[in-house]
Amino acid sequence: MAGWMGRVVRVDLSSGEIRDEPFDQDVWRRFLGGRGFGAKVLWDELRPGVDPLSPENRLIFAVGPLTGTTAATSGRGSVSTKSPLTGTITDANTGGKFGVIFKKAGLDALIIQGKAPKPVYLLVSDEGIQIKDASDLWGKNTDETTDLLLEREGSRASVACIGPAGENLVRYAAIINEKHRAFARGGVGAVMGSKNLKAVVARGLRTVEIADKERMKFVTYEANKWLRAHPITSKGLPEFGTSVLVNIMNEAGIFPSYNFRQNMFEFAEEVSGEAITEKILVRKDGCWGCIIQCARRTRIPGDEGEGPEYETNWALGPNCGIHDLEIITRANYLCNRLGIDTMSAGGTISCAMEMTELGYYDAGIRFGEGDKLLEYLKKIAYREGIGDELAEGSLRFATKHGHPELSMTVKGQELAAYDPRGAQGQGLAYATTNRGGCHLRGGYLIGRELLGVPRMIDRFSAVGKGSHTAILQNLGAALDSLVVCRFASFALNEIVWGRLLTAVTGVKYDPEDVLEAGDRIFNIERMFNVREGFSRKDDTLPRRLLEEPAPMGPTKGRVVELDRMLDEFYEFRGWDSNGVPKPETLRRLGLEECLNG
Amino acid sequence: MASEKYRELMEEMKRIGRIVFQAGLNNSHSGNMSVRVGRRILITRRGSMLGFLKDEDIIETGLEQDDSGISLASTEVAVHRAIYKGTSALAIIHSHPITAIALSIVQDEIVPIDVEGSYYIRRVPVIEFEFGTGSKEMEEVLPKYLKNYRIVMVKGHGAFAIGDFLEEALHYTHVLENIAQITWRVRAMGIDTRQFEREYFHKW
Amino acid sequence: MKVQCRLFASLREKVGAKEKLLDLPRGARVSDALASLGLPSEGSYILLRNGVHAELHEPLSEGDVLSVFPLIAGG
Numbered sequence: 076m077a078g079w080m081g082r083v084v085r086v087d088l089s090s091g092e093i094r095d096e097p098f099d100q101d102v103w104r105r106f107l108g109g110r111g112f113g114a115k116v117l118w119d120e121l122r123p124g125v126d127p128l129s130p131e132n133r134l135i136f137a138v139g140p141l142t143g144t145t146a147a148t149s150g151r152g153s154v155s156t157k158s159p160l161t162g163t164i165t166d167a168n169t170g171g172k173f174g175v176i177f178k179k180a181g182l183d184a185l186i187i188q189g190k191a192p193k194p195v196y197l198l199v200s201d202e203g204i205q206i207k208d209a210s211d212l213w214g215k216n217t218d219e220t221t222d223l224l225l226e227r228e229g230s231r232a233s234v235a236c237i238g239p240a241g242e243n244l245v246r247y248a249a250i251i252n253e254k255h256r257a258f259a260r261g262g263v264g265a266v267m268g269s270k271n272l273k274a275v276v277a278r279g280l281r282t283v284e285i286a287d288k289e290r291m292k293f294v295t296y297e298a299n300k301w302l303r304a305h306p307i308t309s310k311g312l313p314e315f316g317t318s319v320l321v322n323i324m325n326e327a328g329i330f331p332s333y334n335f336r337q338n339m340f341e342f343a344e345e346v347s348g349e350a351i352t353e354k355i356l357v358r359k360d361g362c363w364g365c366i367i368q369c370a371r372r373t374r375i376p377g378d379e380g381e382g383p384e385y386e387t388n389w390a391l392g393p394n395c396g397i398h399d400l401e402i403i404t405r406a407n408y409l410c411n412r413l414g415i416d417t418m419s420a421g422g423t424i425s426c427a428m429e430m431t432e433l434g435y436y437d438a439g440i441r442f443g444e445g446d447k448l449l450e451y452l453k454k455i456a457y458r459e460g461i462g463d464e465l466a467e468g469s470l471r472f473a474t475k476h477g478h479p480e481l482s483m484t485v486k487g488q489e490l491a492a493y494d495p496r497g498a499q500g501q502g503l504a505y506a507t508t509n510r511g512g513c514h515l516r517g518g519y520l521i522g523r524e525l526l527g528v529p530r531m532i533d534r535f536s537a538v539g540k541g542s543h544t545a546i547l548q549n550l551g552a553a554l555d556s557l558v559v560c561r562f563a564s565f566a567l568n569e570i571v572w573g574r575l576l577t578a579v580t581g582v583k584y585d586p587e588d589v590l591e592a593g594d595r596i597f598n599i600e601r602m603f604n605v606r607e608g609f610s611r612k613d614d615t616l617p618r619r620l621l622e623e624p625a626p627m628g629p630t631k632g633r634v635v636e637l638d639r640m641l642d643e644f645y646e647f648r649g650w651d652s653n654g655v656p657k658p659e660t661l662r663r664l665g666l667e668e669c670l671n672g
Numbered sequence: 673m674a675s676e677k678y679r680e681l682m683e684e685m686k687r688i689g690r691i692v693f694q695a696g697l698n699n700s701h702s703g704n705m706s707v708r709v710g711r712r713i714l715i716t717r718r719g720s721m722l723g724f725l726k727d728e729d730i731i732e733t734g735l736e737q738d739d740s741g742i743s744l745a746s747t748e749v750a751v752h753r754a755i756y757k758g759t760s761a762l763a764i765i766h767s768h769p770i771t772a773i774a775l776s777i778v779q780d781e782i783v784p785i786d787v788e789g790s791y792y793i794r795r796v797p798v799i800e801f802e803f804g805t806g807s808k809e810m811e812e813v814l815p816k817y818l819k820n821y822r823i824v825m826v827k828g829h830g831a832f833a834i835g836d837f838l839e840e841a842l843h844y845t846h847v848l849e850n851i852a853q854i855t856w857r858v859r860a861m862g863i864d865t866r867q868f869e870r871e872y873f874h875k876w
Numbered sequence: 877m878k879v880q881c882r883l884f885a886s887l888r889e890k891v892g893a894k895e896k897l898l899d900l901p902r903g904a905r906v907s908d909a910l911a912s913l914g915l916p917s918e919g920s921y922i923l924l925r926n927g928v929h930a931e932l933h934e935p936l937s938e939g940d941v942l943s944v945f946p947l948i949a950g951g
């Protein structure tokens with residue numbers, strides 16, 4: 076088989092059974108891989124209402140047809156599950172090299188269910204799959220775990236593991252691979268912890284078969300030509316990393332700070348990509364085989380690591396009123412070692428800070444307290460004292476203390492570093508993501524509303540945003556399933572992805588087939604959420620963004636006009652006015668499985 | 673006239689229409705264009721001058737069926753609907769670029785031989801219709817091609833370009849006409865242009 | 877008239893400053909400001925005039941803040 080490896084393995088950690096699943100080609104053609112395959116399994120196998128932290132939940136590691144090929148940015152991997160943070164379907168995507176090594180072990184996907192009686196790790200290699208004892212690793216941070224496992228399984232292996240946060244079921248625990256890369260969001264690490272699974276170690280030397288080598292060669296050539304020519308992928312990202320966005324978002328008045336109390340940050344310059352380059356950068360770095368190299372290898376007194384990326388930088392910094400780059404970087408490293416999602420951690424702590432400042436509840440931490448931030452991250456990971464409450468995420472925390480409106484979340488997941496009051500489409504995108512507050516799964520409207528890629532649209536207008544958002548969501552769902560990096564799509568469009576996919580698999584995919592696959596994936600995810608009881612009422616934003624006009628700068632006086640945009644969005648998608656996909660829409664997308672459900 | 677809430681899109685149609693005309697991609701009264709919002713379409717009025725669009729030249733209609741004002745819309749509205757239903761396009765420009773049309777009469781595909789052109793377009797298929805424009809056949813066939821290419825030529829007739837934005841469709845159209853001009857000029861020097869074509873563009 | 881220009885990312889090195897106060901003739905446009913910064917107007921930039929997306933041909937006013945970014949992205 077070309078493109079796909081043709082192998083799916085199911086591991087039941089309760090019984091210790093490991094078996095090969097039939098490889099259903101039709102499913103892989105329709106859902107591509109990665110996020111799409113994960114969604115299909117979750118739809119088919121999860122009973123509605125299942126507790127995400129119960130043995131019944133599934134954790135699906137999957138790669139896609141492009142993973143590990145010469146296709147640009149194909150060094151990535153994906154994991155899907157039902158989120159303990161949001162109760163929705165969720166998927167997380169990571170860089171580094173784990174995805175590629177996983178595929179080289181000869182697998183497209185690993186479906187994990189059950190719960191091991193004692194801590195274990197999984198070795199996934201081209202020589203076989205084994206459940207191994209991890210009792211001695213339990214309690215160790217991700218750095219230590221990774222080192223020990225590499226020692227044990229060989230340095231060519233790649234380790235994806237959880238830290239104390241995952242073990243202690245922090246609802247936004249991450250899975251960390253190669254120490255610095257993360258399957259970050261939605262609490263995928265907690266699901267792993269709930270299964271007593273400390274790590275997945277991949278090792279292998281298989282190669283991906285390419286159906287049409289000649290075509291692959293020229294399409295790769297064309298794609299790389301574009302990546303090298305495009306100012307964003309050839310200069311913008313490599314030169315200053317993702318944090319280069321700090322200043323532009325701030326100048327445009329959509330850089331939130333102090334838990335979104337402000338839409339600008341007075342110390343933005345101090346945490347900008349320019350400052351990172353000047354003060355802490357060691358060198359640039361990147362994922363397996365990527366020519367863009369957007370990652371930052373950094374150093375601070377006494378420590379070295381990667382990051383902070385833009386979203387992390389913001390969540391742990393400005394959104395908590397902190398502007399000391401060294402502390403932010405230290406907090407970033409700490410989150411990686413503890414295995415916590417930096418965005419939800421920052422968003423939860425900033426909520427606690429605001430609760431304290433307003434006198435609603437004394438969480439013992441106020442805006443700007445950087446040293447305490449570090450201390451609180453540890454408390455969260457070990458669920459010590461107040462950390463136990465904060466480990467539940469900002470929505471549960473704020474609700475418990477009577478002020479859910481201070482949780483800056485959608486469907487219970489913390490938002491990203493863009494204030495949608497000055498970017499209407501991004502507001503709609505946040506509101507309609509399938510995995511809760513996220514700038515990527517909802518569609519990166521910022522590209523069109525602020526950065527002008529591929530074209531600039533009026534960021535203050537609500538008209539037409541429903542259509543643009545839906546299209547970007549579909550494209551994004553496809554990219555997460557191929558699996559490739561979102562950043563490549565600043566330069567490459569669906570035509571290139573369609574050509575690459577055709578060359579690799581030998582199955583003809585027109586560019587529109589790629590988008591349609593994304594549409595199908597987005598809809599099956601939505602159906603999963605609908606089955607769990609989600610609908611229009613959940614496609615909303617924190618009250619602050621809908622009712623409190625932005626206080627500062629060029630965005631001053633604006634709120635998000637969500638309802639207008641939602642109507643257009645549902646119409647464009649072929650969903651009813653309550654946000655449920657219509658039968659004819661499901662039929663058009665070939666989602667027969669959702670019709671009889 | 674389209675609803676006032678679509679003001680920005682109407683202004684954008686006027687702006688792009690003007691460029692399409694000034695660039696010689698249409699004659700005074702030829703061509704048409706549209707944009708999609710949700711399940712609504714804004715399309716230029718039949719026989720309107722794209723270079724000088726007025727509010728009343730922009731007609732609003734549904735994606736699925738005819739409603740108010742539809743008899744005024746471009747005769748090719750059915751084709752636009754079919755394209756929107758068959759692709760993810762949010763904008764369509766139908767134009768009559770002279771040199772590209774000339775090439776389409778004598779060849780079955782257009783591939784760029786210049787550097788700029790080959791950055792944006794690798795291949796433009798030329799489609800031949802037995803029953804001419806505005807026919808049912810066109811409604812069926814065009815979307816199929818546009819699933820695979822962002823711009824196509826109808827033999828001896830004109831170009832259809834799609835995009836997420838009118839400007840994107842305009843860009844494709846303009847690049848195609850430039851490619852055609854360059855090819856034609858090189859040939860006018862008595863030189864066979866095929867030697868400059870990249871082999872793999874034909875398979876793109 | 878006075879226009880405050882703020883420069884970002886690689887443009888800081890190009891222009892040799894983070895900020896520059898320009899004294900431009902009345903009626904000057906965004907493209908004129910770029911020219912007096914020594915930046916070619918055919919380059920790709922993101923331009924914000926008082927925080928709002930601006931076009932090259934747009935006229936400037938006394939006291940405007942013009943933020944100039946190279947084409948960048950992230951997220």
Ligand code: SF4
Pocket residue numbers: 148149150170171360361362365366367368369370560561562563
């Ligand atoms: S662009 Fe950055 S995140 Fe994406 S694959 Fe390349 S190095 Fe990794």
